[in-house]
Amino acid sequence: MRWIVGLLFIIPFLFSGCGIRERETSIQKRETELAQKEQELLLKEQNLQLKEAELANLAQQIKKAQQIDSTTQQPADSISQALMGKWNARMTCTETTCTGSAIGDTKTENWEIYYQNNKLVARAMTGENLIRTYTGAFRNTTLELTENVEPSPSAPATKMVVRLTLLNPTTMEGQREILRIGDCRIVYALQLNKQ
Numbered sequence: 001m002r003w004i005v006g007l008l009f010i011i012p013f014l015f016s017g018c019g020i021r022e023r024e025t026s027i028q029k030r031e032t033e034l035a036q037k038e039q040e041l042l043l044k045e046q047n048l049q050l051k052e053a054e055l056a057n058l059a060q061q062i063k064k065a066q067q068i069d070s071t072t073q074q075p076a077d078s079i080s081q082a083l084m085g086k087w088n089a090r091m092t093c094t095e096t097t098c099t100g101s102a103i104g105d106t107k108t109e110n111w112e113i114y115y116q117n118n119k120l121v122a123r124a125m126t127g128e129n130l131i132r133t134y135t136g137a138f139r140n141t142t143l144e145l146t147e148n149v150e151p152s153p154s155a156p157a158t159k160m161v162v163r164l165t166l167l168n169p170t171t172m173e174g175q176r177e178i179l180r181i182g183d184c185r186i187v188y189a190l191q192l193n194k195q
Contacts, residue, residue: 082169083143086195087111089124091176091188098184111192120145122162134162141165143172156181162190170194 093105109124109131122134122145134145145162149155157180164174172192179185 082166082194083113083120083138084115085113087113087172087192088195089190089192091190093186094175094189095185095187098178098180098186101186107188110195132160134160136162143174151181156184164190164192 087110089109089111091107091109093101093103096103109126112123112125114121119135120137120143122136124131124134132147132149134147136143136145138144143162143164143166145164147160149158149160151157159179160176161179162174162176164172166172170193172190174190176188176190177185178188
């Protein structure tokens with residue numbers, strides 16, 4: 001009987017040991033899950049930091065673009081009105097390193113200057129034929145126009161840069177520089193008179 005009573009006291013302790021093992025296993029499982037969730041949270045935090053850095057970089061790029069746009073502004077109304085319209089352009093070659101052109105060569109064209117999509121556009125024509133179209137902006141006191149001509153079988157790649165200063169509502173002066181591959185450069189003195 002003593003053995004039975006002793007056994008009755010020992011059996012609950014034995015079975016309680018099995019419950020402790022199950023609890024330890026359950027706790028270890030929960031710790032593993034918590035560690036996994038912590039890793040996921042760390043990854044999400046890193047992704048958020050990367051996105052925050054990208055947004056800051058994008059905001060900085062937008063700010064720079066706005067600063068550039070503020071320097072490339074549409075001229076004031078009086079200047080804008082003076083620039084818009086039709087002009088007679090007279091060009092005289094003042095420098096050249098290209099074959100086929102000589103200092104003193106002259107050309108005349110008719111230019112039409114107007115705004116399109118917040119850019120100044122100048123269409124150069126001889127008679128009824130469109131020769132080229134320049135685009136650009138009015139910066140400070142200078143009208144800057146460019147045209148890039150892609151290479152073709154009949155002509156090499158060419159970049160043309162025009163810089164003009166408005167002297168009065170009917171006169172502009174400046175220069176046109178033509179750059180071609182092979183160290184070819186032609187500079188024309190320009191004088192434009194409003195029609």
